[in-house]
Amino acid sequence: MIARVxxxxxxxxxxxxxxxLCQKHMMKERIIRIRNEYVSVDPRAWDTEFDISVxxxxxxxxENEKLQMLLQVAGKQEQLISQLGMNNPVVKxxxxxxxxxxxxxxxxxxxxxxxxxxxxxxxxxLAQQQAAQQQQGGMSQQFELERQKxxxxxxxEREKMMMELQLERExxxxxxxxxxxxxxxELDLREQKLALGGDVSTNLxxx
Numbered sequence: 001m002i003a004r005v006x007x008x009x010x011x012x013x014x015x016x017x018x019x020x021l022c023q024k025h026m027m028k029e030r031i032i033r034i035r036n037e038y039v040s041v042d043p044r045a046w047d048t049e050f051d052i053s054v055x056x057x058x059x060x061x062x063e064n065e066k067l068q069m070l071l072q073v074a075g076k077q078e079q080l081i082s083q084l085g086m087n088n089p090v091v092k093x094x095x096x097x098x099x100x101x102x103x104x105x106x107x108x109x110x111x112x113x114x115x116x117x118x119x120x121x122x123x124x125x126l127a128q129q130q131a132a133q134q135q136q137g138g139m140s141q142q143f144e145l146e147r148q149k150x151x152x153x154x155x156x157e158r159e160k161m162m163m164e165l166q167l168e169r170e171x172x173x174x175x176x177x178x179x180x181x182x183x184x185x186e187l188d189l190r191e192q193k194l195a196l197g198g199d200v201s202t203n204l205x206x207x
Contacts, residue, residue, distance in 0.1 A: 007054040015052055022046070036113045037120075067106050074099045086126065093126065094119035 022043040029042045077096040086093055098119050101112040109115070117125070 012052050012054060036111055070099055070103050094122045097122055
């Protein structure tokens with residue numbers, strides 16, 4: 001009860017006064033570390049009308065309950081990621097890492113980066129991997145299109161060659177038939193000369 005009274009009547013007002021003084025007297029941006037990342041803050045742009053709530057701890061029992069709940073949440077997140085994959089609509093890997101970071105913080109470790117990458121880093125890595133997969137998929141698709149085009153070109157060339165061979169075959173057959181007709185006409189002519197008593201050469205005309 002004493003701790004709650006101090007918090008509600010003293011610490012709460014003190015926090016508001018500190019915030020107001022920071023906004024009034026800090027005249028330039030500062031670089032501070034939040035969650036092991038360096039960010040730029042400008043108190044001059046802050047809104048001083050924040051709501052402040054007091055959470056009074058009641059021994060270690062409440063912290064143990066939170067830790068057990070976080071462990072259950074982490075287990076459920078692991079199950080969902082394992083069953084539905086990294087890109088499932090329920091939980092992201094970065095959210096799972098946030099849970100692990102909270103567990104580490106409750107265990108008394110301040111620098112969670114010693115154990116895991118930050119959620120922002122994980123989202124960035126996954127985005128890069130997804131972009132690389134999409135690029136690889138695009139390259140595979142382009143390769144497949146080029147392969148299909150090459151196969152179509154080969155089939156077209158094969159068909160063209162077959163048509164040319166067919167034309168050459170037909171042309172040769174026509175020439176052969178014409179030559180046969182010419183030889184037959186020559187034989188008929190010689191037979192007529194022989195029938196009339198004329199001299200006939202025994203040599204056939206060359207092709």
